[in-house]
Amino acid sequence: MSESSPLLAPPSxxxxxxxxxxxxxxVFVMVLGMCPTLAVTVSAVNSLSMGxxxxxxxxxxxxxxxxxxxxxxxxxxIATYIVIxxxxxxxxxxxxxxxxxxxxxxxxAYIQLIVANCLVLGRAEAHAARNPPLAATMNAIGMxxxxxxxxxxxxxxxxxxxxxxxxGFSLFGPNFQPWVVMVLPPGxxxxxxGWLLLFSIxxxxxxxxxxxxxxxxxxxxxxxxxxxx
Amino acid sequence: MSASDNTxxxxxxxHATPTFTLLRALSVxxxxxxxxxxxxxxxxxxxxKDNRRLASxxxxxxxxxxxxxxxxxxxxxxxxVVPAGEGDPPTGAVxxxxxxxxxGHLDGVAAEGAAKGYADTVRVMFGYRxxxxxxVGFGVVSMRETxxxxxxxxxxxxxxANFKALDVKLTEDLAxxxxxxxxxxxxxxxxxxxxxxxxxxTVTSRAVGKGINDAAQILLPRLVPxxxxxxxx
Amino acid sequence: MARESLWQILLTTILSGNFVLAMFLGMCPFLGVTxxxxxxxxxxxxxxxxxVIASLSAYLLNWVLGLAHLEFLRLICYIVVIASAVQLVExxxxxxxxxxxxxxxxxxxxxxxxxxxLGVALFQTARDYDFMQSITFAIGGGVGFTLALxxxxxxxxxxxxADVPESVQGTVLVLMLAGVLSLAFMGFxxxxxxx
Numbered sequence: 005m006s007e008s009s010p011l012l013a014p015p016s017x018x019x020x021x022x023x024x025x026x027x028x029x030x031v032f033v034m035v036l037g038m039c040p041t042l043a044v045t046v047s048a049v050n051s052l053s054m055g056x057x058x059x060x061x062x063x064x065x066x067x068x069x070x071x072x073x074x075x076x077x078x079x080x081x082i083a084t085y086i087v088i089x090x091x092x093x094x095x096x097x098x099x100x101x102x103x104x105x106x107x108x109x110x111x112x113a114y115i116q117l118i119v120a121n122c123l124v125l126g127r128a129e130a131h132a133a134r135n136p137p138l139a140a141t142m143n144a145i146g147m148x149x150x151x152x153x154x155x156x157x158x159x160x161x162x163x164x165x166x167x168x169x170x171x172g173f174s175l176f177g178p179n180f181q182p183w184v185v186m187v188l189p190p191g192x193x194x195x196x197x198g199w200l201l202l203f204s205i206x207x208x209x210x211x212x213x214x215x216x217x218x219x220x221x222x223x224x225x226x227x228x229x230x231x232x233x
Numbered sequence: 234m235s236a237s238d239n240t241x242x243x244x245x246x247x248h249a250t251p252t253f254t255l256l257r258a259l260s261v262x263x264x265x266x267x268x269x270x271x272x273x274x275x276x277x278x279x280x281x282k283d284n285r286r287l288a289s290x291x292x293x294x295x296x297x298x299x300x301x302x303x304x305x306x307x308x309x310x311x312x313x314v315v316p317a318g319e320g321d322p323p324t325g326a327v328x329x330x331x332x333x334x335x336x337g338h339l340d341g342v343a344a345e346g347a348a349k350g351y352a353d354t355v356r357v358m359f360g361y362r363x364x365x366x367x368x369v370g371f372g373v374v375s376m377r378e379t380x381x382x383x384x385x386x387x388x389x390x391x392x393x394a395n396f397k398a399l400d401v402k403l404t405e406d407l408a409x410x411x412x413x414x415x416x417x418x419x420x421x422x423x424x425x426x427x428x429x430x431x432x433x434x435t436v437t438s439r440a441v442g443k444g445i446n447d448a449a450q451i452l453l454p455r456l457v458p459x460x461x462x463x464x465x466x
Numbered sequence: 467m468a469r470e471s472l473w474q475i476l477l478t479t480i481l482s483g484n485f486v487l488a489m490f491l492g493m494c495p496f497l498g499v500t501x502x503x504x505x506x507x508x509x510x511x512x513x514x515x516x517x518v519i520a521s522l523s524a525y526l527l528n529w530v531l532g533l534a535h536l537e538f539l540r541l542i543c544y545i546v547v548i549a550s551a552v553q554l555v556e557x558x559x560x561x562x563x564x565x566x567x568x569x570x571x572x573x574x575x576x577x578x579x580x581x582x583x584l585g586v587a588l589f590q591t592a593r594d595y596d597f598m599q600s601i602t603f604a605i606g607g608g609v610g611f612t613l614a615l616x617x618x619x620x621x622x623x624x625x626x627x628a629d630v631p632e633s634v635q636g637t638v639l640v641l642m643l644a645g646v647l648s649l650a651f652m653g654f655x656x657x658x659x660x661x
C-alpha cells in the first residue's frame with residue numbers, strides 16, 4: 005500500500021505501464037494469482053489466452069473502479085469492487101464461449117476463478133481506487149501483460165518439455181520422448197520453482213557485483229581522501 | 234492504514250456516510266454491472282449456441298463419416314422418441330443425434346456416454362447403425378487423461394479397431410443389450426461385444442467401455458423400436 | 467451421464483484430485499501459511515468449514531437461479547452470497563462460540579478470498595452434482611486441502627534447519643517441495659476410477 009507516496013511526483017503514464025511488466029511482475033516478483041498460473045499453463049496457447057482474459061478483466065475493472073472512485077463510499081468499497089470484477093469475468097466467460105469452444109473447455113472453471121485472483125482485487129484496491137482512469141488503466145494493462153508474459157514463460161517451458169511443441173508446432177520431430185510429468189500438475193510447481201530459482205540467482209549475482217563495485221569505489225575514495233590529506 | 238492517504242473526500246465522510254449514499258453507490262454500480270452482463274450475454278448468445286451446435290455436429294461426423302446433416306433428438310423416459318426442441322429436455326430424456334447421408338436417408342445414430350477415467354470423467358461419442366445392430370464409430374468428446382498414456386484411446390489403431398463393428402444387439406424382448414459391452418485384457422478379445430483394452434491404459438479403456446455400455450443400455454431399448462421414425466425428416 | 471458414487475467423489479477429492487496439489491485451488495494459503503503445522507491444521511479445518519458452507523449456499527443459489535432462468539448472473543451471485551455467508555457465519559460464531567472464534571478468528575477473513583471456496587461452488591455446478599454429491603465434494607475438498615497443508619507444513623518444519631543454498635530459500639523451496647508432494651499424490655490417481 006506504500007507505492008503512491010504523495011511526496012513523490014506522480015509517475016508518468018509510461019512508468020505506470022511498465023511497472024507491472026517486469027519490475028513488479030505480478031507472478032515472479034509479487035507471487036500473486038498462483039491458481040491460474042499453475043493450473044492452466046499446460047500449453048503456451050492456454051497460457052496466452054488466460055493471460056489475455058485476465059488482462060482484459062484487470063483493465064476493464066480498474067477503469068470502472070477508477071471512474072467510479074469518488075462515488076463509492078469506503079464502507080462498501082470491497083463489495084463494489086468484487087461485483088465489478090465479477091461482471092467483467094462473466095463478460096469474458098461469454099466472450100470465450102463465443103470465440104472458441106475448445107478453448108473454453110480447456111480453461112474450464114478457471115476462467116470464472118479469475119474473480120478470486122488476488123491480483124485483480126489487489127490492483128483495484130491498491131491502485132485504481134486512488135488514481136485517475138487513464139493511469140489506472142495503463143497500470144492495469146501493464147500488470148496484465150506482465151502476468152501474461154510470465155504465464156507464457158511457464159506454459160512455454162511446460163509445453164516444450166512435456167509435449168515437445170511450442171504453440172502447437174512440433175519442435176523435435178516424432179522421435180522425441182516427451183517429459184510427460186511437465187504437463188501434469190507437479191510440472192507446474194517445478195517449472196515455476198525453476199524460473200524463480202533462475203531469477204534469484206541472477207539477482208544475487210547482480211547484488212554481489214553491485215556490492216563489489218561499491219566496495220571498490222569506497223576503497224578508491226578512501227585512498228583518494230588519504231592522498232588529499 | 235495508509236488506504237485513505239489520498240482520498241480525503243472519502244476520509245472526511247467516513248465517520249458517517251449516510252445510508253442513502255451507500256444505497257445510491259450500490260445501486261448505481263449494480264445497474265452498470267447488470268447492463269454490462271445482460272448486454273454481453275445477449276451479444277454472445279447466438280455465437281455460443283452456434284459453436285456448441287457445430288462442435289456436436291463435428292463430433293457426430295467423426296463417428297459417422299458419411300453423414301452430411303445432423304439433427305438432435307430426444308429419447309424420453311416413457312419410451313417415446315421426439316425431435317429435440319429449444320430449452321431444457323425433460324428429466325430422464327436421453328439426447329442423441331440422427332445423422333443423414335447426402336440423399337437424406339438415415340445413416341446412423343450417434344450418442345454420448347461418460348464414465349470416470351483415470352484423472353477425470355471421460356466423455357465419449359459413439360455411432361450406431363441399425364443394419365448391423367452395432368457400434369461403428371468412436372470418438373472422445375472430452376477427457377483429461379494422462380498425455381501419452383491414457384490419451385492413447387484416440388490414437389491406438391488396435392484399440393480403435395474395436396469400434397468398427399462392436400456388437401450391441403438387443404435381447405428378444407428389447408429390454409436391454411443381449412451382451413453387456415465389456416472391456417477385456419489386451420489380446421483376449423473373442424466375442425463381438427468385447428473391447429480389447431490397451432495394455433498400460435486399462436483404467437481409461439475401461440472407462441470407454443463403461444461409458445458406451447451405460448449409455449447404450451438406456452438409449453437403445455428406447456430407440457430401436459422407434460428407429461424408423463427418424464427416417465422422415 | 468454416469469453418476470459418480472459418493473465414495474468415489476470423496477476419494478478423488480482427497481487424494482488424486484486434491485484441491486491444492488492437482489487443481490491448484492487455494493495456492494495463497496498453501497504457500498503463505500504453511501510455516502508450521504500448528505497454524506496449518508486449524509486453518510485447514512476452518513477452510514473445510516467455510517467450503518462446506520459455500521457449497522451449501524451455492525447449491526441452493528443455483529437451484530433458485532435455475533428456477534428464475536437467470537444463469538448468467540450465477541458468478542456474481544455466487545461471490546456475493548458466499549462472501550456474505552462467510553461474514554454471517556463469522557458473526558454467529560463470534561457471538562455464540564467465542565473460544566472457537568478466537569481459534570479461527572484471524573483466518574476467517576483470509577478464507578473468503580481463497581479460490582478453493584469459490585472453486586468448489588464452480589466445479590460442483592460445472593459437474594452437475596446433486597445435493598449429496600456437492601456436500602461430499604466440499605467435505606472431501608476441505609479434508610484434502612487440510613491434508614496438503616499439514617503435509618507441506620510438516621515437511622517445511624523439517625527443512626527449516628537444513629542447510630539450503632541461499633538462492634533456493636523461500637518460495638523456490640516451497641514450490642519444489644509442493645511439486646514433490648504433488649508427484650506423490652499422482653500415485654493415487656485412478657483410485658476412484660475404473661469400472
